[in-house]
Amino acid sequence: MARIKIIFTDLDGTLTESRRTYRISLQAVEAIRRVQEKGVLVSIVSSNAIPVVIGLHRYLDLKGPAIGETGALVYSEDWGLIELSSRSAREAYLDVLERFKGFVNDSWQNRFRLYDFALRVARGFDGEYVYKQVKEYVESRYDWVRTGYSKYAIHLTPSDVSKGRAVRFVLEKLGLSIEEAAGVGDSSMDIDLLESVGLGVATGDADDELKSAAHIVLDAPAGLAIAKLVEMIEKGSL
Numbered sequence: 001m002a003r004i005k006i007i008f009t010d011l012d013g014t015l016t017e018s019r020r021t022y023r024i025s026l027q028a029v030e031a032i033r034r035v036q037e038k039g040v041l042v043s044i045v046s047s048n049a050i051p052v053v054i055g056l057h058r059y060l061d062l063k064g065p066a067i068g069e070t071g072a073l074v075y076s077e078d079w080g081l082i083e084l085s086s087r088s089a090r091e092a093y094l095d096v097l098e099r100f101k102g103f104v105n106d107s108w109q110n111r112f113r114l115y116d117f118a119l120r121v122a123r124g125f126d127g128e129y130v131y132k133q134v135k136e137y138v139e140s141r142y143d144w145v146r147t148g149y150s151k152y153a154i155h156l157t158p159s160d161v162s163k164g165r166a167v168r169f170v171l172e173k174l175g176l177s178i179e180e181a182a183g184v185g186d187s188s189m190d191i192d193l194l195e196s197v198g199l200g201v202a203t204g205d206a207d208d209e210l211k212s213a214a215h216i217v218l219d220a221p222a223g224l225a226i227a228k229l230v231e232m233i234e235k236g237s238l
Helices: 026-037 049-060 088-099 109-114 127-141 163-174 188-196 206-215 224-235
Strands: 006-009 041-045 067-069 075-076 080-083 104-106 116-123 144-147 154-158 183-186 199-202
Touching: 006 104, 006 163, 026 041, 026 224, 041 049, 041 067, 049 067, 049 109, 067 163, 075 163, 088 104, 088 127, 088 154, 088 206, 104 183, 109 116, 116 127, 127 144, 127 154, 144 188, 163 183, 163 188, 183 224, 188 199, 188 206, 199 206, 199 224
Parallel strands: 006 041, 006 183, 183 199
Antiparallel strands: 067 075, 075 080, 104 116, 116 154, 144 154
16 A cells, blocks of 8 residues: 555544544544654545634644535635535525424534535434434435535535545645545544545544444444554554
């Protein structure tokens, strides 16, 4: 395998301490700093609003481009903000927010979103059940919108973008091959991310669907999986 030159990592449930918290794993941060000192770029590929992702890139000093809104937006200091989608899911989001009132809650991040919108499952309801109901409703009425569930939020995403498409865009713009890229994730929303890189990595506590799509599954959860991946790169075992 070619030497890894860039790592694309999901944020929630991957850079965090677990899939139940927003706290960033300090072990993951330390590992990322070490691997970047060796010339490997690191990019967050997230469904979060782009200001969140750019902020983390700046304060964690990540060297790769920031990818937000499930791949709809890409940002770097050199390129500026690049919009990859041709149509927003806002209409579907406003419809779902009204129709499923009481079952889903709005996210403060939606004020800062352009294309992909997020809804939180209301407390006391089964997330998978609500997600399936929203998915059936949205995808039967809005053929340009795809529905996903990260366990943190239900996402309504334009069908012409994805994390994988954004990753392929970044690789081409940087002049890097797929074989030089690794991707790490924890949820089924990361499947096409892992399928767009030479080394697709699932965390130890990832969704079964993602584990099936991964090249390797690490026996460590969330941020500890990032640390373990870096250790493997440093030892030359990848």
